Amino acid sequence: MENKYNLLVIDDDAPIHIMMDKMLGAEYRILKAHSAQEGIDMLAKEPIHFILSDIHMPGMSGLDFLEALTMDAERRNIPILIMTSLPTVEKEKAALGLGASDFIDKALFNENREEVLNRIRMKLVAHVEIPDLPEALVLDKKEIIKKLLFDVSSGDFVTTVQKLCKILGQKLKADHLSFWTINDENVQMLLANGIQPPRRYGPRELKEEDTFQRVLEQKRPYLVNNVMNSQKGILRELSKQEKLTAEIGIPLFALTDKELVKNKMKIPPKTPLFGFVVLKRRRVFTSTEYKMTSVLMMNLGTILWRLYKDM
Structure with a gap:
């Protein structure tokens, strides 16, 4: 049990708790509350990683609970999925506007169990806590x-x-962003945004880069703020020509979000790579920008890998 994430289910309907046990009990430790106040009391007793709350309950409603939690400095970042048997656009907007991670029709629990599981896993994987991150980031x-x-x-x-x-390039104001897929020896550039690599630069040239070979070997992201005078960085000729002095490189792993959650958000050392993301810009990258981008992309990469496998 101690290796499972704690999911708190808040619903005054007893059959929902039975359904959640059957649906989610194999992957998560399910904690039950039959009212919003009981859920608040449970939050004080147990570490909670995810909350599923009904929207309609006697006393404090799911939306009231959500609003109260957003004012709790210690618990406002816990992902919350709001459930309802009577979904409307207005309810969904209200829940998302109050900070809910997702809004779901209870009918989906019977109609598409795997989608529900995927949505919960995605929220957990995307819930990246990075201490001392500036508010803008x-x-x-x-x-x-x-x-x-x-x-x-x-x-x-x-x-x-x-x-x-x-959106990643926009938020980081990157002058160049490229996304490469890796399948054993087969490397392909899926896209390049912003300043483009030279036409003659392709998979063969990337594989000849010392930095790319180190990424394949070490499986770690890197930051360099002076590509021209460093041993790190790719596309040096382009970087010099366009004054792209700063670079972040991020490996993406062939690991699904389900596997990452099961492994308590840790990537096993021998996991192969499936992707490589490069961001370059003329302004230096701060340490917090680097940490947010690398951790976030490696986690979100597990969702991309699942989609890649389904192609």
């Missing part, structure tokens, strides 16, 4: 996550990567 992180999670449910791998890279 906190807001950027939330917007990137919100954009990705919306697109995952309505798009395929390529479309999701395109939209994620677009």
